[in-house]
Amino acid sequence: MTTVKVANEQELIKKLSSYVEKISNDSINNRGKFFVGLSGGSLVKYLCEGLPGINTDWSKWVLAFCDERVVPEDSEDSTFGTYNRQLIPKTELTKDQFIVIKQGVTAEEAAKDYTEKLTASFKSNNFKFDLLLLGMGPDGHTCSLFPGHPLLEETVLKIAPITDSPKPPPSRVTMTYPVINNARNCIFAISGAGKAEMIKRILKNKEDLPATRVKPEGSLYWIVDNAAAEYL
Numbered sequence: 353m354t355t356v357k358v359a360n361e362q363e364l365i366k367k368l369s370s371y372v373e374k375i376s377n378d379s380i381n382n383r384g385k386f387f388v389g390l391s392g393g394s395l396v397k398y399l400c401e402g403l404p405g406i407n408t409d410w411s412k413w414v415l416a417f418c419d420e421r422v423v424p425e426d427s428e429d430s431t432f433g434t435y436n437r438q439l440i441p442k443t444e445l446t447k448d449q450f451i452v453i454k455q456g457v458t459a460e461e462a463a464k465d466y467t468e469k470l471t472a473s474f475k476s477n478n479f480k481f482d483l484l485l486l487g488m489g490p491d492g493h494t495c496s497l498f499p500g501h502p503l504l505e506e507t508v509l510k511i512a513p514i515t516d517s518p519k520p521p522p523s524r525v526t527m528t529y530p531v532i533n534n535a536r537n538c539i540f541a542i543s544g545a546g547k548a549e550m551i552k553r554i555l556k557n558k559e560d561l562p563a564t565r566v567k568p569e570g571s572l573y574w575i576v577d578n579a580a581a582e583y584l
């Protein structure tokens with residue numbers, strides 16, 4: 353695990369973008385494609401600001417979601433909807449490069465359909481992402497894996513529905529640890545004083561919280577700014 357400390361949010365965006373640039377280019381050079389999983393929340397802003405400036409072959413990107421809210425695509429809560437409005441127009445990415453959840457169905461149906469789409473895209477049910485871009489909530493959740501939730505113990509489903517998310521909206525689909533910890537690279541990008549206490553509990557005290565359980569086969573990076581790293 354590598355912890356990378358940066359001064360502030362702007363430096364975090366630059367550092368995160370440089371990691372994504374390198375990992376995307378290595379993946380494309382080695383395997384011809386770049387499979388990346390995106391998160392929602394504050395990460396959206398970092399990626400929409402930073403990624404348009406990177407040097408990469410956008411046509412080789414395949415983008416999926418570490419978690420997604422089961423809401424209409426035009427809802428403010430839709431993670432894909434936000435990238436569709438704020439990232440696609442600033443890059444050469446096209447909508448059909450995103451693996452999105454089915455609209456107008458339950459979380460359970462959306463999770464099943466999303467699993468099938470990922471299986472088709474990877475041509476296998478071993479979803480080996482080159483990079484997962486992760487956020488962490490102030491309660492230590494990552495993806496839609498919340499403290500104390502039974503989904504933390506899920507070992508069969510790779511993509512699970514959740515209908516009781518403590519953070520709204522309640523209905524979501526999420527990657528589970530068998531997929532997260534199978535990734536070649538995972539990066540957490542965390543900024544701001546509101547995350548400082550939880551960063552201490554996870555990175556210093558090593559408490560058993562959802563974000564602590566991210567231990568991929570590949571590399572794990574935590575990029576944290578000074579405000580978030582205050583108690584480290």
Ligand SMILES: O=C1O[C@H](COP(=O)(O)O)[C@@H](O)[C@H](O)[C@H]1O
Nearest residue numbers: 391392393394395487488489495
């Ligand atoms: O609900 C969610 O929250 C987490 C953390 O969000 P943040 O705004 O505190 O960064 C996010 O990583 C996840 O994708 C999202 O669905």
